[in-house]
Each structure stands twice: as C-alpha cells, then as structure tokens.
Amino acid sequence: MTNLGREFAEPTPLEPGEGSVLLIAADVDEAAILLGKLGAVTEESLRVEWVTSLQDGVERLRDGGVAATVLDLSLPGSETNESLDTLFRAASDVPILILSETSTEAAARQAVRNGAHNYLLKEEADGSELRRAVRRMVYRHAAETVAIKIEIANAILDSIGEAVLTTDKLGGVTYLNLFAEKMTGWSRKEATGRPVGEVLRLVDSATGEAVDNGVAKVMQGDWKRNAEVSTLHCTLVRRDGVEFGIECRVTIVTDRTGRQNGAVMAIRDVSKALAVSLEASRVAQHDVLTNLPNRALFYDRLRQAVSLAERQHKQLSVLFIDLDQFKRINDSLGHAVGDKLLQSVSARLTACVRRTDTVCRLGGDEFVILLSQIEHAEDAEVCARKLLRAIASPHNIDNRSLDVSVSIGGSVYPDDAPDAEALMMHADAAMYEAKLHGRNGYEFFRSDMRVRIASRLLLERDLRYALGGHQFLLHYQPKVNLDTGRITGMEALIRWQHPEHGLLLPESFISIAEECGLIVSIGQWVLLEACHQSRAWNDAGLGAMPIAVNVSAAEFRAKDFLSCVRAVLIATGVEPGNLELEITETVLMEDAESTLITLQNLKAMGVQIAIDDFGTGYSSFSYLQRFPVDTMKVDRSFVQEVTSDPDGINLVSAMIGIGKSLKQHVIAEGVENQSQLDYLQQHGCTEAQGFLFSPPLPAELAERLFGTVLGRPASAALPV
Ligand code: C2E
Numbered sequence: 065m066t067n068l069g070r071e072f073a074e075p076t077p078l079e080p081g082e083g084s085v086l087l088i089a090a091d092v093d094e095a096a097i098l099l100g101k102l103g104a105v106t107e108e109s110l111r112v113e114w115v116t117s118l119q120d121g122v123e124r125l126r127d128g129g130v131a132a133t134v135l136d137l138s139l140p141g142s143e144t145n146e147s148l149d150t151l152f153r154a155a156s157d158v159p160i161l162i163l164s165e166t167s168t169e170a171a172a173r174q175a176v177r178n179g180a181h182n183y184l185l186k187e188e189a190d191g192s193e194l195r196r197a198v199r200r201m202v203y204r205h206a207a208e209t210v211a212i213k214i215e216i217a218n219a220i221l222d223s224i225g226e227a228v229l230t231t232d233k234l235g236g237v238t239y240l241n242l243f244a245e246k247m248t249g250w251s252r253k254e255a256t257g258r259p260v261g262e263v264l265r266l267v268d269s270a271t272g273e274a275v276d277n278g279v280a281k282v283m284q285g286d287w288k289r290n291a292e293v294s295t296l297h298c299t300l301v302r303r304d305g306v307e308f309g310i311e312c313r314v315t316i317v318t319d320r321t322g323r324q325n326g327a328v329m330a331i332r333d334v335s336k337a338l339a340v341s342l343e344a345s346r347v348a349q350h351d352v353l354t355n356l357p358n359r360a361l362f363y364d365r366l367r368q369a370v371s372l373a374e375r376q377h378k379q380l381s382v383l384f385i386d387l388d389q390f391k392r393i394n395d396s397l398g399h400a401v402g403d404k405l406l407q408s409v410s411a412r413l414t415a416c417v418r419r420t421d422t423v424c425r426l427g428g429d430e431f432v433i434l435l436s437q438i439e440h441a442e443d444a445e446v447c448a449r450k451l452l453r454a455i456a457s458p459h460n461i462d463n464r465s466l467d468v469s470v471s472i473g474g475s476v477y478p479d480d481a482p483d484a485e486a487l488m489m490h491a492d493a494a495m496y497e498a499k500l501h502g503r504n505g506y507e508f509f510r511s512d513m514r515v516r517i518a519s520r521l522l523l524e525r526d527l528r529y530a531l532g533g534h535q536f537l538l539h540y541q542p543k544v545n546l547d548t549g550r551i552t553g554m555e556a557l558i559r560w561q562h563p564e565h566g567l568l569l570p571e572s573f574i575s576i577a578e579e580c581g582l583i584v585s586i587g588q589w590v591l592l593e594a595c596h597q598s599r600a601w602n603d604a605g606l607g608a609m610p611i612a613v614n615v616s617a618a619e620f621r622a623k624d625f626l627s628c629v630r631a632v633l634i635a636t637g638v639e640p641g642n643l644e645l646e647i648t649e650t651v652l653m654e655d656a657e658s659t660l661i662t663l664q665n666l667k668a669m670g671v672q673i674a675i676d677d678f679g680t681g682y683s684s685f686s687y688l689q690r691f692p693v694d695t696m697k698v699d700r701s702f703v704q705e706v707t708s709d710p711d712g713i714n715l716v717s718a719m720i721g722i723g724k725s726l727k728q729h730v731i732a733e734g735v736e737n738q739s740q741l742d743y744l745q746q747h748g749c750t751e752a753q754g755f756l757f758s759p760p761l762p763a764e765l766a767e768r769l770f771g772t773v774l775g776r777p778a779s780a781a782l783p784v
C-alpha cells in the first residue's frame with residue numbers, strides 16, 4: 065500500500081518553506097489517527113502526504129517538495145538505525161519528527177541523536193500539539209538553514225581577495241567583507257548604516273579629485289538595459305589616508321519582482337598589478353646593469369623632444385659617449401670590474417646633467433645623452449667638457465683606483481639634423497672623429513665630417529677589390545743589433561697601392577679592414593707574401609733572413625690560424641724559427657687563457673713570438689710569465705719620450721728590466737735619433753728599430769741593407 069494519502073488533506077502551504085508533511089506510518093489505524101491530527105480540517109491544518117514504508121518515504125523525499133517528515137517508529141524494521149540513516153541521507157535538509165510509544169522511547173532518543181529533529185510520545189500528542197511541533201520544527205529548521213547559508217556566504221566572501229560591500233537602496237552600507245574592512249579601514253559594525261560615500265572614499269588617480277561611487281547612478285539607471293553594472297577605475301583612500309589603485313564594479317540587487325533594493329560593490333586592489341606591470345615595462349625599457357633607459361626608450365624620448373623643440377622653436381643636443389680603451393680594462397681586470405666601472409661612469413654622467421635630460425646606455429661601453437633643452441649650441445659644449453672632467457677623476461672600484469676617459473661626439477637640433485635618426489648618426493660620426501683626434505676629447509658635428517664618413521665608406525668598398533686587384537704590397541723595416549749594427553730580421557709592413565689615392569699606410573685602412581672582417585684574408589696574404597720574400601732572399605743567396613709579420617686580433621683568434629701558419633711554412637719552406645709573429649699586448653691579454661693555448665701551439669711549431677707595442681696595454685705580469693714569448697717590443701711612444709720626459713726614461717728602463725727578467729729579447733721601436741739610441745744602449749737594450757736605422761722599404765731596397773752596418777743617422781738609410 066503506497067502513497068495512500070497523497071491527495072488526502074487540504075493543500076495548506078507550510079510556511080516558511082513550501083511543501084507538505086510526509087507521514088511515514090505502516091499501521092493504517094495509526095495513520096488514520098495521525099492524519100486526522102495533522103490534517104484536521106482547521107485553519108491551521110497542514111497538507112499531509114502519507115506513505116506506509118520507509119522505502120516509499122525515501123523515494124518520496126527524493127522527489128522533493130517535502131517540508132517535514134513525521135515518522136511513526138512502530139514501523140516494521142524502522143528501529144534499526146540503518147533504515148533511519150537511509151532516510152536522513154535521502155533528505156538531509158528535511159527535518160524529521162519521530163513519533164513513538166513509551167516502549168520505544170529509547171529508540172526514539174537514539175534516532176534524535178542520529179539526526180532526527182525531535183520526538184514525541186504518541187499518547188502525549190494531541191492534534192494541535194502535533195501540528196505545533198511540526199510547525200516549530202519547520203521554522204527552526206528553516207532558521208538554522210538560513211544561518212548556515214549566511215555563514216557559508218560570509219566565509220566565501222571573506223576568503224576571496226576582493227573587497228565586497230553591499231548597500232541598501234538608499235546607498236547606506238549594509239555589509240562589508242573582511243577584505244573590504246581592510247581596504248576601507250572601517251569595521252562592518254562601524255560602517256553599517258553609513259552612506260557608502262563616507263566609507264568608500266574614491267578619488268581620481270591623476271587629479272586627486274573626488275569620484276562618484278556610482279551606486280546612485282546605477283540605481284537610477286535602467287538596470288536591465290545597462291546590465292546592472294558600472295565599472296570604475298580610480299584610487300581608494302583608506303580611512304588612515306593610505307591609497308590603493310582600484311577597480312570597482314557596482315551591481316544592482318533586485319528582488320524577484322525586479323524592484324531594486326540595494327547594490328553590491330566588488331572592489332579589486334589593482335595597485336599591485338599596476339606596480340607589476342609598471343615594473344615589467346620599466347625592465348623592458350631599461351638597461352639591467354646601470355638602470356639607465358635603453359636604446360628604445362631613448363629614441364622614444366628623443367623623438368618627443370624633437371617634436372617639442374620644433375613646436376617651441378628650441379634647440380636640443382645629442383651627445384654620444386664612448387669609453388676609451390674599455391675593452392682593455394674589461395679583459396685585463398675581468399668583467400666584474402668592468403661592470404662596476406660602467407656603473408660608476410653611468411652615475412657620473414647622470415650627475416652631470418639635468419633631471420629633464422636623458423642618459424642612456426646604448427650597449428657595451430657606449431652611452432648617449434639627450435640634452436632636451438639648450439639655449440645655445442655652446443651649452444652642449446660646456447656640458448661635454450663637464451662630462452669629460454667628471455669621468456676623468458679616478459674611479460674607485462674594489463679598492464682599486466681606475467683612470468678612464470671618454471670620447472664625446474655631439475650633434476645639435478635643428479642645425480645639424482632635422483630628426484632623431486640623423487641626430488644620432490651625426491653625433492656618432494662626431495664621436496668617431498673625436499677618437500681619431502686622440503682620446504679624452506669631444507667633437508661636434510661639422511658638415512665636412514659627412515664627407516669623411518662618405519670617403520670612409522668608399523674606401524671600404526675599394527678595400528673589397530684590393531686583394532683581388534693585387535693592390536697590396538709589403539715594405540720591410542730592419543731590426544738592428546745595437547752592439548754590431550747588423551740586421552737581425554725584417555718586419556713586414558703592409559701598404560696599399562690605391563688606384564686613385566696612391567700609396568696608403570696601414571693606419572688609413574687596417575681598422576676598416578678589421579671592422580668589415582677583411583683583415584683575416586688580408587693577413588693570410590701578408591703571411592704568405594712575407595714568407596715568399598724571405599724564401600726568395602734565401603734562394604738568392606742572401607741568407608735566411610728572419611721575417612716578422614704583424615697579426616691582428618681577428619686573425620689570431622680565427623679557428624684556422626694555426627693551420628694557416630703551418631701551411632704557409634710548408635708551402636714556402638721557411639724555417640719556423642725564422643718566422644716571428646708580432647701580436648700586440650692588447651690582443652694577447654684579451655682572452656689570456658685561450659691566448660696561452662694558441663701561443664703554446666705556435667711554439668710547438670717552432671715559430672717565434674713577439675709582444676708588439678709593449679706598454680700600451682694592461683698586462684698581467686703573471687700572464688707575461690706564463691706566455692711563451694721570445695721578444696718584447698717596447699712601444700715607440702715610450703722610446704720617443706726618453707729624451708723629453710723624465711718619467712718616460714724610467715718607464716723604458718723598467719720595461720727593459722721586465723723583458724730581461726722574463727728572458728726575452730727587448731727591441732725598442734721607433735728609434736729616431738742618436739740620443740734615444742744612446743739612452744737605450746746605456747740601459748742595456750740590445751736591439752732596436754726605427755727611422756734612425758731605416759724606414760720600411762720595398763723588398764728590392766730593403767735587401768740592399770743586408771750585410772751592412774746600421775746605426776748611423778737616418779741620412780745613411782735609403783729613402784722610401
Ligand atoms: P707596428 O707594428 O708598431 O709597426 C711599426 C710602425 O711604426 C710602422 O708603421 C713603421 O713605419 C713605424 N715606424 C718605424 N720606425 C719608426 C720611427 O722611427 N718613427 C716613427 N714615427 N714611426 C716608425 P706603419 O707601417 O704605418 O704601420 C702601422 C701599424 O699598422 C703597425 O704598427 C701595425 O700595427 C699595423 N700593420 C702594418 N702592417 C700590418 C700587417 O701586415 N698586418 C697587420 N695586421 N697590421 C699591420
């Protein structure tokens with residue numbers, strides 16, 4: 065017998081939730097009595113459905129629409145807690161009232177402990193008592209359910225990372241979650257009932273002016289049409305004055321009939337996100353090492369400054385700054401020192417200019433400064449001089465005092481160029497010019513520089529044809545034993561017979577060849593040609609003349625350098641011991657470890673090694689000891705100073721001393737007069753080279769010197 069009583073009673077809704085009372089009672093007589101009590105046709109009667117078994121009860125509960133369950137414990141099998149559990153599980157949110165006999169009271173109590181709401185003894189419960197109990201149970205259950213739901217909602221709202229604030233329809237605060245308390249500085253209790261504008265102080269992020277919170281606006285608007293939301297981006301001022309960048313969404317709350325009865329404001333703290341995105345863009349626009357603006361940001365500012373200067377008819381200047389010989393410092397003292405030096409330089413550059421100017425690191429040891437507003441072109445020169453002075457005073461890096469200088473090239477808007485790109489190009493050209501005139505100087509762009517840049521480009525073009533066009537030749541300069549006046553070897557020096565410009569010296573084309581990479585093939589040609597010449601002299605019966613060849617950085621570091629040297633020696637039949645490779649001190653020290661390996665390989669081949677231009681680089685003494693070097697060539701600049709500068713005298717004698725202590729031949733370069741020669745001889749220098757003995761000569765003239773005694777004034781030597 066199932067569902068007997070489904071349509072039995074008057075359909076009276078059971079407030080506060082809708083639904084009926086489900087009576088589970090197996091005994092028909094009992095059920096009839098209970099139905100009578102519950103569903104008595106009175107104004108307070110309840111709508112009751114009746115089922116006769118627990119299983120039917122469970123099914124009915126699963127269908128929903130039941131507000132309360134009344135369970136007659138005299139149900140067969142219902143005493144087992146297990147069957148009751150099934151019932152509880154089927155409708156955990158429907159309260160259950162147990163009806164029991166006095167004899168089953170213990171089981172009824174147990175059922176309450178297991179989850180039933182309450183129990184009543186049948187004999188004590190008349191109709192109204194039973195109905196009251198059911199109603200009470202439903203009300204209490206509803207209240208508990210609401211309390212739980214609110215608690216859950218609060219917990220959820222408190223756990224989210226957004227501030228949530230609700231208002232009534234007049235804009236009075238009704239609720240703040242924990243986050244909103246933190247962001248506004250108001251506690252829920254204090255804020256409740258206050259106008260939302262008082263609790264939530266919003267101002268414009270840029271101007272600081274008060275911003276409307278949008279609640280009233282949204283309330284007045286047609287909420288259906290504008291999707292009940294408005295979003296604000298502004299600054300929230302906390303009660304204690306601390307400010308947050310926020311995004312605030314205002315949503316209207318309506319009841320079922322569509323009546324507005326308040327607003328919900330969800331506020332997100334975007335100041336952190338903003339800070340992160342600002343930091344990301346800062347990183348993208350700045351140099352990591354110096355924290356200076358990078359090239360992209362610099363161009364941006366330069367373009368802006370140019371258009372501003374154009375509008376305001378003002379001038380501006382771009383200064384290109386390049387550290388002199390930075391590579392040497394970096395290579396000899398290490399990158400860590402080099403980096404700190406760059407930081408020190410960047411700090412000094414920044415200190416020299418106005419806050420409105422921009423100092424940028426273009427990369428490596430190159431900086432550029434935008435002087436955004438200058439009255440006269442001369443102001444930029446004043447600034448350049450100030451920068452030179454600032455950089456020149458020693459830099460204290462890791463308890464080491466380092467001297468550096470810079471070369472500066474400047475251009476001025478609008479005189480030199482009309483736009484950012486041309487200003488940069490011309491400042492760069494001027495910087496190049498400054499380098500040519502020696503270090504620690506500045507140059508401003510002049511139109512003749514344009515001509516020079518163009519001619520340099522032309523020279524580079526011509527250089528590409530020079531090898532194939534057999535336009536290179538070698539001159540030879542003797543090295544002389546100062547005791548005997550005899551030639552100990554010949555240094556091969558390259559010349560370029562340019563079809564239009566005549567005979568060019570290496571200084572006008574070697575650096576171009578190095579920059580465009582041609583130097584490697586040119587160097588191979590020099591090596592082969594010099595060895596051929598040595599062999600030719602030998603074959604002509606002039607004896608095996610030791611030959612020295614200059615090797616540039618790119619050649620020395622080239623992968624096939626060793627095999628190239630070996631191939632040339634085999635091809636020409638020159639004794640390895642008669643070939644000397646001259647490598648500048650700077651190149652040797654560039655990457656000392658790999659230098660050591662290459663030098664050891666060359667020594668294993670039997671080739672002689674000379675350190676060229678000694679004294680112009682930053683040598684590490686420990687490497688000098690480790691490098692298998694045969695000869696030290698004291699740079700001409702020191703030799704020339706021996707007669708003019710008293711310090712120069714000491715330096716040369718010190719270098720001679722170092723060379724001797726390292727058991728190297730010491731050759732003094734660029735000896736031009738007798739007093740220099742006298743000095744060198746007095747200080748134990750045994751070999752020299754220079755115009756005093758002979759300038760570099762074509763092979764056919766150089767060979768005439770073989771067997772002669774040199775050492776008399778240059779007039780004795782043959783002209784070039
Ligand atoms: P370097 O190796 O130091 O060569 C010596 C330079 O000093 C030569 O200049 C020579 O003519 C000059 N010189 C010699 N004696 C005197 C003197 O008494 N007074 C003065 N004022 N100068 C003197 P040059 O031939 O113009 O060569 C300049 C530089 O070009 C060389 O300096 C060397 O570094 C480079 N170079 C020359 N030939 C080659 C080459 O075949 N390959 C490479 N990579 N570089 C070369």
Ligand code: CA
Pocket residue numbers: 555614646676
């Ligand atoms: Ca040399």
Ligand code: CA
Pocket residue numbers: 676677697699700733
């Ligand atoms: Ca030299």
